[in-house]
Amino acid sequence: EGVGADRLSLPEYERYGRQMIVESTGGVQGQLLLKSAKVLVVGAGGLGSPCLPYLAGAGVGTIGIVDNDTVEVSNLHRQVIHDSGKVGMLKCESAREVLGKLNPNVKVVTYPVRLDYSNAFRIFEGYDIVLDCTDTPLTRYLVSDVAVNLGMTVVSASGLGTEGQLSVLNFQDCGPCYRCFYPTPPPPTSVASCSEGGVIGPCIGIVGVMMAVETIKIILGVYTKENFKPFLMMYSGFPGQTIRTFKMRGRQPQCIACGTERTITKETIESGIVNYNVFCGSRNYNVC
Amino acid sequence: EGVGADRLSLPEYERYGRQMIVESTGGVQGQLLLKSAKVLVVGAGGLGSPCLPYLAGAGVGTIGIVDNDTVEVSNLHRQVIHDSGKVGMLKCESAREVLGKLNPNVKVVTYPVRLDYSNAFRIFEGYDIVLDCTDTPLTRYLVSDVAVNLGMTVVSASGLGTEGQLSVLNFQDCGPCYRCFYPTPPPPTSVASCSEGGVIGPCIGIVGVMMAVETIKIILGVYTKENFKPFLMMYSGFPGQTIRTFKMRGRQPQCIACGTERTITKETIESGIVNYNVFCGSRNYNVC
Amino acid sequence: MANVTVEFLGGLDVVVQKQRVHKLHLPAEVVSVGDLIEYIASTLIKNPRDVAVFLEDGGVRPGIITLINDTDWELEGQTEYVLEDNDVVSFTSTLHGG
Amino acid sequence: MANVTVEFLGGLDVVVQKQRVHKLHLPAEVVSVGDLIEYIASTLIKNPRDVAVFLEDGGVRPGIITLINDTDWELEGQTEYVLEDNDVVSFTSTLHGG
Ligand SMILES: [Zn+2]
Ligand SMILES: [Zn+2]
Numbered sequence: 001e002g003v004g005a006d007r008l009s010l011p012e013y014e015r016y017g018r019q020m021i022v023e024s025t026g027g028v029q030g031q032l033l034l035k036s037a038k039v040l041v042v043g044a045g046g047l048g049s050p051c052l053p054y055l056a057g058a059g060v061g062t063i064g065i066v067d068n069d070t071v072e073v074s075n076l077h078r079q080v081i082h083d084s085g086k087v088g089m090l091k092c093e094s095a096r097e098v099l100g101k102l103n104p105n106v107k108v109v110t111y112p113v114r115l116d117y118s119n120a121f122r123i124f125e126g127y128d129i130v131l132d133c134t135d136t137p138l139t140r141y142l143v144s145d146v147a148v149n150l151g152m153t154v155v156s157a158s159g160l161g162t163e164g165q166l167s168v169l170n171f172q173d174c175g176p177c178y179r180c181f182y183p184t185p186p187p188p189t190s191v192a193s194c195s196e197g198g199v200i201g202p203c204i205g206i207v208g209v210m211m212a213v214e215t216i217k218i219i220l221g222v223y224t225k226e227n228f229k230p231f232l233m234m235y236s237g238f239p240g241q242t243i244r245t246f247k248m249r250g251r252q253p254q255c256i257a258c259g260t261e262r263t264i265t266k267e268t269i270e271s272g273i274v275n276y277n278v279f280c281g282s283r284n285y286n287v288c
Numbered sequence: 289e290g291v292g293a294d295r296l297s298l299p300e301y302e303r304y305g306r307q308m309i310v311e312s313t314g315g316v317q318g319q320l321l322l323k324s325a326k327v328l329v330v331g332a333g334g335l336g337s338p339c340l341p342y343l344a345g346a347g348v349g350t351i352g353i354v355d356n357d358t359v360e361v362s363n364l365h366r367q368v369i370h371d372s373g374k375v376g377m378l379k380c381e382s383a384r385e386v387l388g389k390l391n392p393n394v395k396v397v398t399y400p401v402r403l404d405y406s407n408a409f410r411i412f413e414g415y416d417i418v419l420d421c422t423d424t425p426l427t428r429y430l431v432s433d434v435a436v437n438l439g440m441t442v443v444s445a446s447g448l449g450t451e452g453q454l455s456v457l458n459f460q461d462c463g464p465c466y467r468c469f470y471p472t473p474p475p476p477t478s479v480a481s482c483s484e485g486g487v488i489g490p491c492i493g494i495v496g497v498m499m500a501v502e503t504i505k506i507i508l509g510v511y512t513k514e515n516f517k518p519f520l521m522m523y524s525g526f527p528g529q530t531i532r533t534f535k536m537r538g539r540q541p542q543c544i545a546c547g548t549e550r551t552i553t554k555e556t557i558e559s560g561i562v563n564y565n566v567f568c569g570s571r572n573y574n575v576c
Numbered sequence: 577m578a579n580v581t582v583e584f585l586g587g588l589d590v591v592v593q594k595q596r597v598h599k600l601h602l603p604a605e606v607v608s609v610g611d612l613i614e615y616i617a618s619t620l621i622k623n624p625r626d627v628a629v630f631l632e633d634g635g636v637r638p639g640i641i642t643l644i645n646d647t648d649w650e651l652e653g654q655t656e657y658v659l660e661d662n663d664v665v666s667f668t669s670t671l672h673g674g
Numbered sequence: 675m676a677n678v679t680v681e682f683l684g685g686l687d688v689v690v691q692k693q694r695v696h697k698l699h700l701p702a703e704v705v706s707v708g709d710l711i712e713y714i715a716s717t718l719i720k721n722p723r724d725v726a727v728f729l730e731d732g733g734v735r736p737g738i739i740t741l742i743n744d745t746d747w748e749l750e751g752q753t754e755y756v757l758e759d760n761d762v763v764s765f766t767s768t769l770h771g772g
Contacts, residue, residue, distance in 0.1 A: 161685060
């Protein structure tokens with residue numbers, strides 16, 4: 001179906017027509033923005049599963065997927081992009097298969113590695129936006145720090161139980177970063193009492209699809225430097241379904257990652273001076 | 289993996305463990321409720337696509353799918369359960385294939401027919417809950433009328449552009465029905481000015497996943513006759529993502545479907561006396 | 577005299593220049609929601625053909641739900657409801673797409 | 675004297691008997707959000723071991739976001755903010771699951 005990145009083929013018009021006629025997408029121009037967009041999704045689990053098909057379906061031109069986990073039966077109640085026949089397969093490869101069938105126009109690149117300080121820059125470079133669909137504080141700080149250094153916008157989300165949170169970080173390299181919100185990492189011991197929280201599949205699923213909506217808005221230019229206001233959205237599934245939007249602080253001048261006197265740079269990250277392992281307590285962090 | 293409906297096998301414990309430990313699900317008892325639940329989904333399009341995998345993933349024991357449409361390329365930006373290789377295939381069969389791979393414990397029954405007054409009762413009977421994922425007023429009135437006559441709860445949703453609506457109707461045969469909210473059908477001519485509205489995939493996607501959350505709550509008994517309050521939820525995706533919950537009227541005594549002097553009965557529906565074709569103008573209703 | 581917010585949701589903003597939210601300073605003679613509906617039809621809707629999308633036989637068109645402060649107007653007295661300062665009146669078309 | 679609503683979100687309700695929303699009629703000496711935090715630690719949290727989930731070094735534990743009327747308390751003066759009637763103060767743990 002494909003033609004060059006600067007125009008749409010007839011099959012592409014047919015495929016995307018029903019979204020191109022929505023005024024907010026900006027029609028052909030918007031579709032070309034989607035086509036030339038490069039989005040990196042870190043984690044093909046409970047958030048990445050529902051998010052990825054909508055990015056591919058919408059026609060995001062290049063999608064990278066970072067995940068070194070393999071599919072387990074216990075994932076499938078919420079990680080519905082995978083299936084029982086793929087147990088043991090790498091999640092990034094499982095997802096690639098699905099996206100390739102859904103929309104062959106999309107270029108899918110997989111990274112079957114655990115994201116860490118030594119490989120993050122190499123993986124992130126070349127992408128416009130990164131989606132943080134990971135499940136540990138370590139990676140959340142790392143994703144944010146690397147994105148800030150590369151000037152990338154981050155769509156960051158998380159979920160547990162019946163709740164989820166979503167934020168757009170380092171928006172156009174002027175919004176707040178993860179460290180602006182959370183300058184001090186949480187102590188591993190403080191979260192012990194509610195360990196093993198579990199999660200309702202469609203509750204984290206909604207948050208994953210919300211990430212796709214935010215990503216599309218960023219690509220289409222719905223958010224601008226002028227109108228963007230830092231926020232944290234909080235979804236709750238029980239007893240009633242609600243989304244609350246909290247107005248958040250802007251970029252913090254004293255932030256060690258994005259502030260005026262930064263100490264978190266490509267050099268300090270890659271040399272291992274920034275100690276991400278401080279978050280790696282023995283506690284299970286998927287909790288509260 | 290399966291054993292009888294009254295207990296869980298070890299593989300089922302493994303598969304559902306991460307949701308069973310969420311307190312709101314009620315653990316083993318809740319999982320058994322899901323296992324014995326029979327849910328009918330009318331429409332495997334923009335709403336059914338994201339909803340169905342979460343119902344199957346959660347372990348809803350029996351899922352019926354009614355849809356006589358075939359997959360088209362122009363559907364795929366939002367109907368992400370299907371794929372490009374399935375163009376021309378019946379949507380209900382395409383969905384069945386996906387659900388079967390995701391969770392082989394689930395019994396999936398397909399109805400490749402257009403729901404109408406003559407076949408609705410035969411299809412609905414035996415199910416506990418029906419999900420209205422259809423796209424015309426005709427079917428919305430029909431689904432509600434038949435459900436009221438069978439005492440079934442309806443999870444009804446719709447979406448267009450960047451917005452969506454969701455309601456739980458005829459809850460436990462005492463909540464309001466679709467006709468309580470909309471006693472008079474909209475005139476076909478009134479909606480001409482915004483025809484061909486289009487839809488953003490993940491926006492209708494979120495509403496579809498929200499349907500799965502509501503369905504699971506109904507099955508688990510989170511809503512009771514005592515605490516259930518009629519509502520209409522309204523999701524908007526642009527510019528910010530919001531869910532608003534409107535408090536709605538209860539069952540209307542004068543309602544011709546669920547009121548004290550009903551004229552819409554199995555007999556009047558099946559004999560064709562209730563004229564659903566009045567909604568079938570030449571206008572495209574997928575609009576406003 | 578009342579300052580009210582009026583919203584047009586579910587695509588209904590097409591009748592009011594695609595502006596979803598209108599903050600109105602109402603003239604003294606607009607007292608009830610019924611008055612407000614007349615006021616919208618005569619003042620806010622610029623194109624006379626659009627009135628038929630909003631009204632039918634003088635009432636809000638079937639398929640449009642009216643809400644007063646996020647509550648179904650059926651529970652609030654419908655057209656009789658007397659507007660208060662800072663009230664939010666919302667009209668939403670019923671969506672049918674699926 | 676102020677009547678405020680306090681919410682514990684993101685799983686933080688474990689420290690207050692799993693009750694997410696508390697409507698409090700505060701004693702006169704609870705004036706600021708800082709006072710409120712002490713009040714919560716001494717009165718609302720029943721199990722002394724749970725205080726460490728909520729507080730660290732006398733302040734709200736890292737990883738918990740505090741909101742005053744849905745706005746980050748960093749924008750409202752943090753602990754110094756003087757409570758008013760009907761204020762909503764929310765504490766939410768940061769979720770990490772994905
Ligand atoms: Zn920062
Ligand atoms: Zn009724």
